[in-house]
Amino acid sequence: MNEHRVTLADIASLCGVHVTTVSLALRNSPRLPASTRDRIQETARRLGYTPDPWLRALVSYRSRLAPRRTAPTLAYITNWNTRWGWKQVTAHPDFFQGASNAATELGFNLEHFWMREPGLTHGRLSQILNTRGIQGIIIASHVREIDDTLRLDWDRFSAVKIDYFPHQPELLNVTNNQLHIVRLAMQKVIAAGYKRIGFVMDEGWDITVDRLWSAGFLWEQQSLAPEDRIPPYLFPQTKPIEQWLRETKPQVLIGKKDFILGPLKNLGWRVPQDIAFADLFLDDFTGKTAGVRQNHQTVGALAVEILAGLLQHNKRGVPQIPTTTYVEGTWFDGRSLPDLTVSPEAEPAIAR
Numbered sequence: 001m002n003e004h005r006v007t008l009a010d011i012a013s014l015c016g017v018h019v020t021t022v023s024l025a026l027r028n029s030p031r032l033p034a035s036t037r038d039r040i041q042e043t044a045r046r047l048g049y050t051p052d053p054w055l056r057a058l059v060s061y062r063s064r065l066a067p068r069r070t071a072p073t074l075a076y077i078t079n080w081n082t083r084w085g086w087k088q089v090t091a092h093p094d095f096f097q098g099a100s101n102a103a104t105e106l107g108f109n110l111e112h113f114w115m116r117e118p119g120l121t122h123g124r125l126s127q128i129l130n131t132r133g134i135q136g137i138i139i140a141s142h143v144r145e146i147d148d149t150l151r152l153d154w155d156r157f158s159a160v161k162i163d164y165f166p167h168q169p170e171l172l173n174v175t176n177n178q179l180h181i182v183r184l185a186m187q188k189v190i191a192a193g194y195k196r197i198g199f200v201m202d203e204g205w206d207i208t209v210d211r212l213w214s215a216g217f218l219w220e221q222q223s224l225a226p227e228d229r230i231p232p233y234l235f236p237q238t239k240p241i242e243q244w245l246r247e248t249k250p251q252v253l254i255g256k257k258d259f260i261l262g263p264l265k266n267l268g269w270r271v272p273q274d275i276a277f278a279d280l281f282l283d284d285f286t287g288k289t290a291g292v293r294q295n296h297q298t299v300g301a302l303a304v305e306i307l308a309g310l311l312q313h314n315k316r317g318v319p320q321i322p323t324t325t326y327v328e329g330t331w332f333d334g335r336s337l338p339d340l341t342v343s344p345e346a347e348p349a350i351a352r
Helices: 008-015 019-026 034-047 053-065 092-105 122-131 178-191 203-208 212-221 241-248 257-267 296-312
Strands: 073-079 109-114 136-142 158-162 172-176 197-202 233-235 252-255 276-279 290-293 324-327 330-332
Touching (some): 008 019, 008 034, 073 092, 092 136, 092 296, 178 197, 178 212, 178 290, 178 330, 197 212, 203 212, 233 241, 257 276, 296 324
Parallel strands (some): 073 136, 197 233
């Protein structure tokens, strides 16, 4: 005989409330007093209630089919020096595009709010969002500030943060996995037969991500012989990068092309004839350049998907235990990184 499955009606009967009240309580609806929600949720736990995933999927499917007069709005909140300055920076436009695509797919509107709008305080923004019935917000594209605490009325909102700023409050976070990205590049470069590997990075960018860029490089570098370990070049430095390149004589460089190709041109060094190159911010997928695509749009899309789940379960406020979802990179082979294990004659001249 099949064991009886605990239903909402069972919980409602025991608590002396309507089944609709039970449904609202299990979804953390703010329409109910906290004491009522807690009492019903405790009863559900004691009875061993678990939701039927197939029924939930059916309800979700039907709700997507049902016509909506007005799609609910999600707020995309930025705090850059100018309203659209973040669109000129690596990664941030793709974060927004990924979030926008996911919002449309899930039936939301995504609206941009700029924190530096004249007269817009944190309290005023909270009031505007609440008045408009906007309950879900994504925090993205914030510049570094001494006090970057975002003081919204968090109990009214479900929120997800993209990337590392602001530091406070500690929200659910989605970002790129910089440690994995640089380790993946190092592993591919080492597997292709390279030993003297140079790493170039903006030190401010490294600090921003809690030194994950340099940590990943130094981690993988331990597999190389001590004499082949080149100290990373984190700029700005008093020593020009061209001098560092002449002194260390790397076989290959990993970093961002904007940091590297100019100095190589100044030295008259060609890629890959004189030195190989792998791009950690790959945006050329023609096969010319090897490197890692960082999948920034996936970061934005995941932020919206996580936020939609919070809204569905009426989870508001700052989480007691914040978590971070890391998005890994994808490697692409390219002619800028010849495989020395297949054709040793392709070894860059500088290494000789």
